[in-house]
Amino acid sequence: xxxxxxxxxxxxxxxxxxxxxxxxxxxxxxxxxxxxxxxxxxxxxxxxxxxxxxxxxxxxxxxxxxxxxxxxxxxxxxxxxxxxxxxxxxxxxxxxxxxxxxxxxxxxxxxxxxxxxxxxxxxx
Amino acid sequence: xxxxxxxxxxxxxxxxxxxxxxxxxxxxxxxxxxxxxxxxxxxxxxxxxxxxxxxxxxxxxxxxxxxxxxxxxxxxxxxxxxxxxxxxxxxxxxxxxxxxxxxxxxxxxxxxxxxxxxxxxxxxxxxxxxxxxxxxxxxxxxxxxxxxxxxxxxxxxxxxxxxxxxxxxxxxxxxxxxxxxxxxxxxxxxxxxxxxxxxxxxxxxxxxxxxxxxxxxxxxxxxxxxxxxxxxxxxxxxxxxxxxxxxxxxxxxxxxxxxxxxxxxxxxxxxxxxxxxxxxxxxxxxxxxxxxxxxxxxxxxxxxxxxxxxxxxxxxxxxxxxxxxxxxxxxxxxxxxxxxxxxxxxxxxxxxxxxxxxxxxxxxxxxxxxxxxxxxxxxxxxxxxxxxx
Numbered sequence: 001x002x003x004x005x006x007x008x009x010x011x012x013x014x015x016x017x018x019x020x021x022x023x024x025x026x027x028x029x030x031x032x033x034x035x036x037x038x039x040x041x042x043x044x045x046x047x048x049x050x051x052x053x054x055x056x057x058x059x060x061x062x063x064x065x066x067x068x069x070x071x072x073x074x075x076x077x078x079x080x081x082x083x084x085x086x087x088x089x090x091x092x093x094x095x096x097x098x099x100x101x102x103x104x105x106x107x108x109x110x111x112x113x114x115x116x117x118x119x120x121x122x123x124x
Numbered sequence: 125x126x127x128x129x130x131x132x133x134x135x136x137x138x139x140x141x142x143x144x145x146x147x148x149x150x151x152x153x154x155x156x157x158x159x160x161x162x163x164x165x166x167x168x169x170x171x172x173x174x175x176x177x178x179x180x181x182x183x184x185x186x187x188x189x190x191x192x193x194x195x196x197x198x199x200x201x202x203x204x205x206x207x208x209x210x211x212x213x214x215x216x217x218x219x220x221x222x223x224x225x226x227x228x229x230x231x232x233x234x235x236x237x238x239x240x241x242x243x244x245x246x247x248x249x250x251x252x253x254x255x256x257x258x259x260x261x262x263x264x265x266x267x268x269x270x271x272x273x274x275x276x277x278x279x280x281x282x283x284x285x286x287x288x289x290x291x292x293x294x295x296x297x298x299x300x301x302x303x304x305x306x307x308x309x310x311x312x313x314x315x316x317x318x319x320x321x322x323x324x325x326x327x328x329x330x331x332x333x334x335x336x337x338x339x340x341x342x343x344x345x346x347x348x349x350x351x352x353x354x355x356x357x358x359x360x361x362x363x364x365x366x367x368x369x370x371x372x373x374x375x376x377x378x379x380x381x382x383x384x385x386x387x388x389x390x391x392x393x394x395x396x397x398x399x400x401x402x403x404x405x406x407x408x409x410x411x412x413x414x415x416x417x418x419x420x421x422x423x424x425x426x427x428x429x430x431x432x433x434x435x436x437x438x439x440x441x442x443x444x445x446x447x448x449x450x451x452x453x454x455x456x457x458x459x460x461x462x463x464x465x466x467x468x469x470x471x472x473x474x475x476x477x478x479x480x481x482x483x484x485x486x487x488x489x490x491x492x493x494x495x496x497x498x499x500x501x502x503x504x505x506x507x508x509x510x511x512x513x
Contacts, residue, residue, distance in 0.1 A: 045259075047259070
């Protein structure tokens with residue numbers, strides 16, 4: 001049988017073709033596939049993440065909406081007593097005082113505006 | 125003469141780089157904005173001064189930067205020597221280990237009044253809608269070839285919540301922490317500049333004139349039950365948010381229970397102030413030019429601005445969507461407050477609303493989506509943390 005030695009020229013040629021054309025193409029194709037996969041996975045995480053945030057806040061919203069009704073029901077058996085903590089009383093007093101001050105301020109403001117608009121405001 | 129020459133070589137002037145100089149100028153601009161324009165002074169002054177301190181060139185061989193952490197060094201003779209970290213590195217550990225943000229959340233909880241949210245529960249949804257900015261920016265960052273973890277840390281800038289952004293960045297992308305923190309706080313300071321044009325563009329004059337019914341009075345029982353129940357609901361669905369929401373609702377319980385007034389007062393005054401100083405200063409000091417002035421930082425700033433804009437638009441558009449189904453219409457401007465940034469975005473809503481009708485008071489209504497936004501951004505951070513680690 002005649003075994004001829006392998007011709008080095010085609011081997012070199014195939015190496016050059018592989019290095020210059022096929023490898024960069026394969027690398028680019030692989031990068032494109034990875035990128036597409038990343039974008040798809042990122043999109044899924046984004047959508048699911050937003051849905052979870054909505055889900056939690058919808059639950060919270062429903063809970064907040066039903067809480068007064070549940071407390072009304074409980075209130076029939078366990079009425080909300082006047083608080084025994086002094087701070088609570090202070091806060092209630094403070095609230096009332098603030099409301100009173102706001103009302104006085106509003107009346108004064110309205111009166112001054114009326115005087116300014118009618119030109120009847122004297123020097124004060 | 126030689127000694128004098130050697131001394132000159134150790135001065136900051138000798139080893140100052142252009143990057144250091146730029147960062148020092150940026151730090152001074154932050155301080156100026158805070159003092160002259162009153163933009164988030166409690167944050168920008170510590171961050172600005174930190175940036176100035178962190179960009180003074182270090183003397184070789186002396187551990188002074190925030191990145192000079194403690195280490196064990198193997199000597200030539202085989203012995204192992206412990207090398208202490210710099211003072212700044214220990215302060216910065218509160219940032220890198222994620223300790224400061226939950227403490228700030230404790231203080232925020234102790235100063236937050238959830239009453240407006242409890243009186244109008246449908247406004248809670250606006251706090252969720254604004255989180256669209258977080259997740260769209262996350263997707264955008266992946267498109268720009270950031271890794272998933274980095275994209276998650278960048279996306280949370282849209283949550284408009286500095287501590288949340290720092291917490292998530294410390295867990296997912298510590299290398300980007302400085303840029304993300306600066307971006308988050310800068311955009312929070314720029315809320316009055318960024319939001320109004322978007323709000324006006326997406327709403328009609330008639331919509332901006334909508335008046336909303338005054339909020340109902342909330343009982344003490346509701347206010348006490350809410351933090352415990354809200355914590356359970358939120359974290360049983362999204363356990364990743366347990367640290368931030370746990371501290372937030374714990375702080376709120378201290379306030380509302382009325383039996384721990386001293387603790388609540390400490391949490392919302394002295395403690396939050398101390399932590400804000402340490403956090404702001406050490407984050408500022410971490411913005412050393414060689415790690416901060418990169419093309420990645422510019423991309424993060426661009427994505428952060430986009431995130432804020434999308435979040436604002438998301439809230440406004442969702443309010444308009446809700447109006448299609450509601451009898452009592454919502455002023456869509458309040459949707460913009462869903463981005464968190466408490467209470468600046470609510471103030472912006474009030475300002476834009478009053479430009480159309482000076483007698484329309486939207487502040488109270490805007491506080492509902494505003495605090496819902498804090499909860500929403502913490503949940504978004506928890507979701508991203510649990511998915512991406």
